[in-house]
Amino acid sequence: AQSVAQPEDQVNVAEGNPLTVKCTYSVSGNPYLFWYVQYPNRGLQFLLKYITGDNLVKGSYGFEAEFNKSQTSFHLKKPSALVSDSALYFCAVRVFKTGANNLFFGTGTRLTVIP
Amino acid sequence: ETGVTQSPTHLIKTRGQQVTLRCSSQSGHNTVSWYQQALGQGPQFIFQYYREEENGRGNFPPRFSGLQFPNYSSELNVNALELDDSALYLCASSLRDRVNEQFFGPGTRLTVL
Numbered sequence: 001a002q003s004v005a006q007p008e009d010q011v012n013v014a015e016g017n018p019l020t021v022k023c024t025y026s027v028s029g030n031p032y033l034f035w036y037v038q039y040p041n042r043g044l045q046f047l048l049k050y051i052t053g054d055n056l057v058k059g060s061y062g063f064e065a066e067f068n069k070s071q072t073s074f075h076l077k078k079p080s081a082l083v084s085d086s087a088l089y090f091c092a093v094r095v096f097k098t099g100a101n102n103l104f105f106g107t108g109t110r111l112t113v114i115p
Numbered sequence: 116e117t118g119v120t121q122s123p124t125h126l127i128k129t130r131g132q133q134v135t136l137r138c139s140s141q142s143g144h145n146t147v148s149w150y151q152q153a154l155g156q157g158p159q160f161i162f163q164y165y166r167e168e169e170n171g172r173g174n175f176p177p178r179f180s181g182l183q184f185p186n187y188s189s190e191l192n193v194n195a196l197e198l199d200d201s202a203l204y205l206c207a208s209s210l211r212d213r214v215n216e217q218f219f220g221p222g223t224r225l226t227v228l
Contacts, residue, residue: 032215034215036219041221042221042222043119043121043205043219043220043221043222044158044205044207044219045219046216046217046218046219049215051215090157090158092157094215095160101163101171102148102160102163102171102173103158103160103217104160105150105157105158106157107155107156107157108155108156108157
């Protein structure tokens with residue numbers, strides 16, 4: 001069965017500093033991994049995905065994520081945090097089964113960027 | 116914005132009542148998935164519709180049901196509401212063969228009293 005874990009409920013970082021939001025996964029077979037962001041009273045917005053290829057994936061708003069197969073991790077990173085990056089971040093893995101192909105989400109990490 | 120719309124934005128019901136939530140998918144998308152996001156949790160998959168038929172289901176009881184219409188819009192129906200049904204309900208649309216590119220709507224916040 002596929003699953004993801006986000007070990008940190010909350011991450012605080014000063015504006016201008018690099019940020020990392022952690023995600024580990026458990027899958028059988030090749031993982032399809034995703035990051036989404038959720039702002040207050042908004043739906044989920046897609047940031048980036050890893051399907052295959054280069055382990056460093058670049059996404060929206062300057063975010064990137066590094067796929068590490070040996071550590072089964074897919075951490076989200078940004079070189080310089082902005083106050084506007086403060087939001088709820090979800091890691092997800094695609095679930096493959098007969099019929100629907102849906103996403104399994106982690107419990108989320110709340111990122112706060114301090115001015 | 117993704118082009119996926121949901122209505123209503125907010126809804127308050129009491130235990131035992133029934134509720135219908137609606138979703139209009141992004142233009143051209145033929146697959147709609149519904150997710151429940153309880154407070155402080157990640158979204159959980161309820162079910163998916165493709166060509167007006169349920170195409171897969173998560174761990175939700177039968178009182179959660181849905182419909183998809185010829186124009187690909189969709190409804191989520193919940194009967195016999197329970198307090199634990201209070202959550203943000205999200206729909207996501209995609210093409211059937213491109214589920215890696217799901218676009219989410221803003222959600223409907225359901226409160227059950």
